[in-house]
Amino acid sequence: MTAVKLAPSILAADFARLGEQVAEVERAGADRIHVDVMDGHFVPNLSMGAVVVESLRRVTRLPLEAHLMILNPDFFLEEFVQAGTDSFLVHWEGTNDLSRTVQHIKGLGKRIGVAINPATPAAVLEEIMPDIDQVLVMTVNPGFGHQHFLPTTLPKIARAREMIDRIKPGCSLEVDGGIDATTAPLAVAAGADVLVAGSAIFNDSEGVTAAMQRLRAALQQ
Ligand code: DX5
Numbered sequence: 004m005t006a007v008k009l010a011p012s013i014l015a016a017d018f019a020r021l022g023e024q025v026a027e028v029e030r031a032g033a034d035r036i037h038v039d040v041m042d043g044h045f046v047p048n049l050s051m052g053a054v055v056v057e058s059l060r061r062v063t064r065l066p067l068e069a070h071l072m073i074l075n076p077d078f079f080l081e082e083f084v085q086a087g088t089d090s091f092l093v094h095w096e097g098t099n100d101l102s103r104t105v106q107h108i109k110g111l112g113k114r115i116g117v118a119i120n121p122a123t124p125a126a127v128l129e130e131i132m133p134d135i136d137q138v139l140v141m142t143v144n145p146g147f148g149h150q151h152f153l154p155t156t157l158p159k160i161a162r163a164r165e166m167i168d169r170i171k172p173g174c175s176l177e178v179d180g181g182i183d184a185t186t187a188p189l190a191v192a193a194g195a196d197v198l199v200a201g202s203a204i205f206n207d208s209e210g211v212t213a214a215m216q217r218l219r220a221a222l223q224q
């Protein structure tokens with residue numbers, strides 16, 4: 004299997020030092036930056052919009068991935084592309100016409116991932132799989148950082164892996180929520196190859212570099 008990628012989620016970062024913290028995870032070997040966008044409707048929380056992507060674009064060369072936890076994501080795609088977004092994660096539960104949204108994003112020349120919430124079966128991805136670059140299995144209910152990993156999502160990660168290997172072998176399988184040195188190896192064993200981690204990286208008392216080393220070390224065991 005290819006090396007597991009780490010995608011620090013800036014939701015847990017110190018926003019007063021955001022540029023610095025992103026530079027630090029880049030130096031520590033992060034593979035991409037995960038930007039959680041929340042609208043207070045699709046999820047019961049507000050976070051950030053395209054202006055944050057625009058600012059980050061100036062301070063990092065890493066790919067910026069926008070996790071859109073919003074209703075009607077189509078309204079905002081062009082704005083995020085202008086700001087410098089490289090890839091989108093849209094929710095199966097958040098679009099009326101997923102295929103249209105997927106085609107819209109492909110038309111903008113960006114990578115497209117589809118996210119599914121904990122209660123949504125992997126099977127909903129079967130028909131859209133040939134058109135997408137990435138699957139995101141939410142391992143917590145979206146909306147907040149610092150939540151506990153839901154172990155019931157592990158068999159679903161394995162089902163998504165089976166589907167990817169069968170239909171679209173190049174597609175990445177990302178997990179998001181409650182990922183730390185204990186849960187990361189479980190998710191990877193189930194088939195994940197991209198790990199989003201917020202609090203486990205940005206809220207570590209020894210700092211982000213040590214936190215990322217600890218995550219990588221946990222995967223070697
Ligand atoms: C949750 C977000 C996550 C969140 C993960 O809705 O999609 O990306 O930042 O945070 P941790 O790693 O703290 O669970």
Ligand code: ZN
Pocket residue numbers: 012037038039070179199
């Ligand atoms: Zn996320």
